[in-house]
Amino acid sequence: MFTGIVEERGEIIGREDLAEAARFRIRGPLVTSDASFGDSIAVNGVCLTVVELDDGAFTVDVMAETLRRSSLDNLGPGATVNLERAMAAGGRFGGHIVQGHVDGVGTVVSVWPSENWTVVRIAVPGDLSRYVVEKGSITIDGISLTVSSIGRDDDRGDWLEVSLIPTTLSETTLGITATDARVNLEVDVIAKYVERLHGAGRAEGQQ
Known part of the structure; x- marks a missing residue:
């Protein structure tokens, strides 16, 4: 779960189009500072799973359904995105209940x-x-x-x-x-x- 309080603006530094999916590499030094494989990070409001971490950047796989239902399909290297880590238990609730499921x-x-x-x-x-x-x-x-x-x-x-x-x-x-x-x-x-x-x-x- 997220709260809609953006932690930093990240940058897409790589995109690989796959069969019925896309793989994005995103620079985000703050959100990756304590991230681990399998963690959730919201990218422009879309909850995505970290599959790789490297030097202040993370990689996520985005399936075709998510690309179709969101604006992520329009983004490529150089694009700026809003980033937020999933809310930790006991964390301060600054915004409202955000699932990271784009409607x-x-x-x-x-x-x-x-x-x-x-x-x-x-x-x-x-x-x-x-x-x-x-x-x-x-x-x-x-x-x-x-x-x-x-x-x-x-x-x-x-x-x-x-x-x-x-x-x-x-x-x-x-x-x-x-x-x-x-x-x-x-x-x-x-x-x-x-x-x-x-x-x-x-x-x-x-x-």
Whole structure:
């Protein structure tokens, strides 16, 4: 489990495309400082397993399903990624419950900078928008954020906005993310459980 508090920005330094998979080599001195073979590290919000460690870098294998469901398939050497180690038992819970299981990919619609914060609007796939509420939690490329506004327009469909402070901009990839960029989205898992249980309860009541 993760909390969506990015520990460092890493860099993809190698990619090998395999049959129905890809192997990424990623530089991340902080997250590899105490990592071991088999550990979990979130890369842009995708929980991946360390298969090799070497000199401040780690290697992960990404299967075709994960590539299809996330934005990782668009990344190659030189790309910057958000990194977070799995939360240790007894660790400080700084963000919200993040599983590292991407639910879908959104698209950055606009970026509005101001003196003290920047507002980013992201188009949300229609099947995910029902889980997004104002002041609720959302994970964007592995970053735990609070939804500041939601809406819908004719061109892009459903969208959400997040307001980013300078620290978030400087310490994560959202500070260098451009319009039309694809970003990984993970909605609040509690909302999905509530929906599932509510549906099950209605079904039992109809029996």
